[in-house]
Amino acid sequence: MYESLELLKEEIIGCKKCDLCKTRKNSVPGKGNKNAEVIFVGEAPGRTEDVNGEPFIGSAGKKLTTALENAGLTRDMVYITNIVKCRPPENRKPTEMETKQCQMYLKNEFSLIKPKIVCLLGNTAYKTILGGSEISKNHGKLVQKDGFSYFITFHPAAVIYNQKLVKDFENDIKKIVKLLKEK
Ligand code: URA
Ligand code: SF4
Numbered sequence: 001m002y003e004s005l006e007l008l009k010e011e012i013i014g015c016k017k018c019d020l021c022k023t024r025k026n027s028v029p030g031k032g033n034k035n036a037e038v039i040f041v042g043e044a045p046g047r048t049e050d051v052n053g054e055p056f057i058g059s060a061g062k063k064l065t066t067a068l069e070n071a072g073l074t075r076d077m078v079y080i081t082n083i084v085k086c087r088p089p090e091n092r093k094p095t096e097m098e099t100k101q102c103q104m105y106l107k108n109e110f111s112l113i114k115p116k117i118v119c120l121l122g123n124t125a126y127k128t129i130l131g132g133s134e135i136s137k138n139h140g141k142l143v144q145k146d147g148f149s150y151f152i153t154f155h156p157a158a159v160i161y162n163q164k165l166v167k168d169f170e171n172d173i174k175k176i177v178k179l180l181k182e183k
Contacts (some may be wrong), residue, residue: 002108005034011105012085013053018101020086020094026053030081030109037180038073039115040064041106042082042155043124044094050087055080056156063156063166064121067173081109083128099128110148116183117176118148122155140172142179149183151176 002008012029015021028045031054040056048058056064065075084094084102094102110118118129126132130143135154143150153172159165 001111005030005109005112008105008108008112015085015105018084018086018098020084020088020098023089024086025050027085028053028055028082028087029085029105030079031055032075032079032081033077034079034113036077036079036113037116037183038119038176039079039081039109039113039117040119040121041125041129042080042121044082044084044091045087046091047087055082059160060155060157063160063169067156067170070170071174071177073173073177079109079113079115081106083125093124103128116149116180117142117151119151119153119173119176121153122158124155126152139168140175151179 002011009029012027015027028049042056045055046058049055068075068078083106084098085105088094120126120129123133123135126135130145130150132138132152135152139153141152143152154165154169156169159169
């Protein structure tokens with residue numbers, strides 16, 4: 001257990017626990033408000049994130065930012081992170097081993113921030129944390145597990161070319177705001 005997000009970040013920046021450290025340019029620790037009421041969890045950094053060391057700043061990140069703003073949130077109000085903190089080569093999905101090695105960092109982010117809601121963005125986050133599948137059937141649901149409330153929605157990259165999914169995604173994010181007010 002780490003004492004602070006700052007220490008956790010330093011550890012992630014120097015981490016060599018899995019082979020992704022050999023191909024990354026930069027580790028990508030989570031970023032945002034240490035008192036956030038909601039944490040967003042994606043899959044893994046992409047190219048732009050790997051170059052800059054910041055989560056969700058490429059095209060998927062823009063979709064996420066827009067959905068947040070439509071719901072009255074800013075990126076500074078929330079905390080944004082990923083299942084694994086280093087980019088897998090060619091954006092392949094992280095392996096089970098990589099996910100396992102990296103999981104401790106995510107757990108520490110949860111326990112340091114103590115969010116009211118953890119929003120799982122897309123299948124990799126949903127499967128890793130809740131063992132779930134079929135986002136299209138389960139998006140918009142809130143699931144309780146191990147003392148945390150998990151909200152399920154699409155990955156913002158999955159909605160980029162689908163206007164209907166964009167609406168569904170944006171409505172899900174608005175629903176989170178509503179749920180937070182009730183908590
Ligand atoms: N996709 C993700 O899952 N995470 C990022 O940080 C960027 C793209
Ligand atoms: Fe360490 Fe996670 Fe990066 Fe692997 S993906 S090197 S476990 S920070």
